[in-house]
Every structure is written in structure tokens, then in C-alpha cells.
Amino acid sequence: MNMTMNNKINSKVSDQFTIATDRYTSKDFAEKEQQLLWKRAWLWACREEELPNAGDVVTFDIVGQSVLLIRQKDTSVKAFHNVCPHRGRQLLQDSAHLSHVSCPFHSWQWNLDGSIKRVLDREDWQGCEHMEDADLKLKEVHLGFWGGFIFINLDEDCQPFEDFIKPVPEFLNVLGFENMQYCWHKSLVLNCNWKVAQEAFMESYHVMGVHPQFLPFVDESNYSQSQGIHGHHIYTWERPPGSPSRRTGRDMPEDYRSAIINFFKTFDQVADKTRNGQQSKRSMDAGIKAIEGLPAGLDHMEIMMAAVTSMYEAAQAEGAFFPLVDPETAAKIGVDWNVFPNMSLVFGYDGTLVMRARPHDSDPNYCTLDLCAIIAWGKDKAPKVEKERYENWRVNSDDIPMLLLQDVKNMEEVQKGMHSDGIDILRPNPVQEQQIIHFHSVIDSYLSAEK
Numbered sequence: 001m002n003m004t005m006n007n008k009i010n011s012k013v014s015d016q017f018t019i020a021t022d023r024y025t026s027k028d029f030a031e032k033e034q035q036l037l038w039k040r041a042w043l044w045a046c047r048e049e050e051l052p053n054a055g056d057v058v059t060f061d062i063v064g065q066s067v068l069l070i071r072q073k074d075t076s077v078k079a080f081h082n083v084c085p086h087r088g089r090q091l092l093q094d095s096a097h098l099s100h101v102s103c104p105f106h107s108w109q110w111n112l113d114g115s116i117k118r119v120l121d122r123e124d125w126q127g128c129e130h131m132e133d134a135d136l137k138l139k140e141v142h143l144g145f146w147g148g149f150i151f152i153n154l155d156e157d158c159q160p161f162e163d164f165i166k167p168v169p170e171f172l173n174v175l176g177f178e179n180m181q182y183c184w185h186k187s188l189v190l191n192c193n194w195k196v197a198q199e200a201f202m203e204s205y206h207v208m209g210v211h212p213q214f215l216p217f218v219d220e221s222n223y224s225q226s227q228g229i230h231g232h233h234i235y236t237w238e239r240p241p242g243s244p245s246r247r248t249g250r251d252m253p254e255d256y257r258s259a260i261i262n263f264f265k266t267f268d269q270v271a272d273k274t275r276n277g278q279q280s281k282r283s284m285d286a287g288i289k290a291i292e293g294l295p296a297g298l299d300h301m302e303i304m305m306a307a308v309t310s311m312y313e314a315a316q317a318e319g320a321f322f323p324l325v326d327p328e329t330a331a332k333i334g335v336d337w338n339v340f341p342n343m344s345l346v347f348g349y350d351g352t353l354v355m356r357a358r359p360h361d362s363d364p365n366y367c368t369l370d371l372c373a374i375i376a377w378g379k380d381k382a383p384k385v386e387k388e389r390y391e392n393w394r395v396n397s398d399d400i401p402m403l404l405l406q407d408v409k410n411m412e413e414v415q416k417g418m419h420s421d422g423i424d425i426l427r428p429n430p431v432q433e434q435q436i437i438h439f440h441s442v443i444d445s446y447l448s449a450e451k
Contacts, residue, residue: 024193030364080138114138147177179321180374192415194367197357201344215245224435231435234334279348286314318378351375
């Protein structure tokens with residue numbers, strides 16, 4: 001359903017940590033984002049494994065712009081605007097494997113490196129300006145690489161990628177994302193602003209309301225903080241994994257073996273039907289089996305160590321990478337990161353959820369939410385992943401992991417509320433939702449910068 005635009009106040013983030021609701025509903029604000037944010041920020045476009053061979057092409061679309069990412073013969077990657085310089089036709093609509101790029105309109109052709117290969121009846125332009133080979137090559141787009149992820153930037157004078165991504169690699173390189181590959185990739189069309197969708201993965205304050213089934217097994221006490229232009233939130237683990245939330249009023253477990261097994265089983269709610277997602281099925285099965293063989297009387301750290309050791313051994317047996325992260329480093333990393341503006345990473349032992357909300361080209365009340373999982377697969381174990389797109393996610397709700405489905409249902413209800421005459425400012429929690437406050441401040445820094 002198309003919602004009417006609401007311009008109740010002036011799209012501000014106040015010094016008192018309130019956020020104007022019209023930032024989620026205003027077409028004027030969305031148009032500013034298009035020009036000053038999306039066309040200037042570094043954006044995650046695809047994964048390296050999507051381009052395994054020379055001639056492999058991935059298309060990436062954002063705010064009316066389309067980009068081709070092409071694996072070169074020398075194994076490098078180049079990116080180009082997805083448009084023919086002759087009459088402006090878009091060259092490709094989907095990913096492909098090509099020996100060269102062709103325009104379906106008038107059969108012009110380009111080499112994989114973007115140089116012109118053929119202009120049909122080129123002699124007709126003899127003596128004309130703007131027809132040199134340099135004029136006819138595909139227009140290149142800046143690329144950045146980190147952790148197996150490939151980023152693009154549409155701004156010809158963009159900030160260096162190495163400056164943009166700081167300090168993310170310093171914290172997260174230990175997790176070895178470059179050793180992981182897709183488990184699944186689902187794109188959902190949602191009736192909500194892209195920020196509503198992205199913010200769902202920036203805090204755990206909503207667990208009691210949206211994911212109450214987790215409370216018997218996870219104490220969600222947490223805080224969030226900024227890191228450069230990015231942000232993350234961190235669980236305090238005042239109660240160890242497997243303990244009930246302090247909100248339940250329940251006592252701590254007497255035997256942590258069954259408690260941690262139940263904690264591990266909650267990860268099935270962020271997995272597909274093969275039980276792979278935020279964690280691999282391999283690791284969950286190995287960890288649970290190890291705990292089932294332990295004697296009574298062990299504390300939670302001893303139990304967790306036995307489980308993680310078994311996960312590592314199972315990975316080694318399959319020739320898979322497994323990140324070994326000491327408790328101090330894990331505490332600094334936290335449970336998730338938002339790489340500005342629209343890439344959320346939620347970590348597991350040997351896998352990670354990756355969420356990306358992309359705005360609708362013209363309507364601020366809609367977005368496309370990409371829900372992905374990457375896993376450190378064993379040798380020759382990675383599945384062939386076909387990207388799924390759900391124009392009506394309710395029809396495909398059985399194929400969306402349970403926890404993510406709960407988030408998706410909530411997102412559209414939040415967007416409805418943004419149009420209510422009963423609210424004109426949001427009041428994010430300054431401790432647990434600091435990441436969201438910072439997120440909007442960084443958006444404002446882009447929108448206010450001269451270009």
C-alpha cells in the first residue's frame with residue numbers, strides 16, 4: 001500500500017538524541033539521500049565468490065544507478081556504469097558470464113576491461129567529435145575490497161576506501177570473512193524505509209518485544225557505540241550464554257550443559273532449512289555432541305571451551321577455516337557491526353549474517369532488504385547459491401528464517417507508525433541504541449557536506 005508523505009518536522013537529529021519521523025517518510029529527504037549519500041558513500045555490491053572466473057559479471061543497482069562488476073583475465077575486478085554511451089540503453093539486467101559486453105540495441109561491443117571493441121558502421125561517424133576510443137569506453141566506477149566483500153563508489157572524487165572502512169578491519173579481520181562463502185541470499189521487497197530495515201540490526205533492545213523466545217537462553221544486556229562512521233553493539237554477558245535474561249526473573253542454571261545446548265539450538269532460528277546460517281550445521285552439531293559427552297560439575301567456561309574445540313576439530317576435518325578468537329577480542333568485537341551506511345554483520349562461530357537495505361528509487365516507504373548468510377565451508381562443500389527475490393515476502397515466509405521473519409514483520413508496522421499524527425520525534429535509548437543515534441548523525445554529515 002502506498003503511504004502519503006508526511007512532513008511534520010524538519011528532518012533533524014537533535015542534540016537531545018531525538019530523531020524526526022519525517023526522515024523515514026519525506027520524499028524531499030529521500031532525494032537528498034539519493035544525491036548526497038548514495039552517490040557518495042562506499043556501498044557493498046557483491047562478494048568475491050560471485051565472480052570466480054574471467055568474464056563473470058554481477059549487476060548492482062542503487063537509486064536508479066546500475067553498475068557492472070566484471071572479473072578480468074588477470075583475475076582483478078573492474079566496475080563500470082551499466083549504460084551504452086551510444087544511445088543510453090542499459091547493457092545488462094542480470095549477472096552473466098561473457099567473453100565481451102554487447103549492447104542489445106545497436107550491437108556495440110566492449111572488451112572486459114571496458115575498452116571499445118566494435119562500433120557497427122563506425123565509418124558513418126568519420127570526422128565527428130566524441131568518437132575516439134577513449135570517448136567510447138565504459139565509464140569506470142571506483143572499487144574497494146575487504147574480507148571477500150567488494151564495494152563500489154559512484155563519486156568520481158570519492159574518499160579513499162582505506163579511510164572509509166577504518167576501523168572495521170582492525171576489529172573484524174580476525175573473523176576471516178574472506179574464507180567464507182554464501183549459504184543463502186534472499187531479497188525481500190518491504191513496505192518500509194531503508195533506515196527502518198537497517199536499524200533493526202543495530203540494537204538488541206527489541207529482543208523482549210520482538211524475539212521473546214530467546215529470553216530463557218540469552219541475557220541481552222548490552223550497549224552500543226560508534227566506531228568511526230560505523231558502529232556496533234556489545235553484549236555485557238553479565239550472565240553467561242545459556243542463562244535466562246534478567247528480565248525473566250528466573251534463576252541461573254544449575255547445570256550449564258543443557259543450558260548451553262539450548263542456547264546453541266536457538267541458532268536454528270537464524271538458519272535455513274539445512275540448519276546453516278549464522279553458524280554452520282557442522283559446528284552446531286559438533287558443539288552439542290561434545291557437550292552431551294561431558295560430565296556434570298563443569299562451569300560454563302569449561303563447557304564452552306569443549307564445545308568450541310569440537311567445532312574447530314570438525315572444521316579441520318573438512319578442511320574449513322575456523323576463527324579462533326580469544327574472549328578479550330570477542331568482547332571488543334561485540335555481536336554485530338553496521339558498516340555505514342547499509343551493511344549489517346551479525347557474527348557466529350564460523351558464519352555471519354549479512355543484511356543490506358537498499359532504498360526504493362522514488363518512494364521512501366519502500367526498500368529492498370537483502371538477507372544473506374556466509375559460512376566457512378569445507379573443501380568442495382559450498383553450495384551453489386541462487387539468489388532469491390520475494391516481491392511478496394508473505395508468500396515466501398516459510399523460506400525466511402524465523403528470527404529474521406519476526407524482524408521483517410515488525411519493520412512494516414514501524415513504517416506505518418512513522419506516518420501517525422501522534423508522533424513527530426523518536427526517542428532512541430542513549431545506551432542501547434547509541435549506534436542508531438550515531439548512524440543518523442553520519443547521514444547528516446553527508447547531507448550537509450558541500451559537493
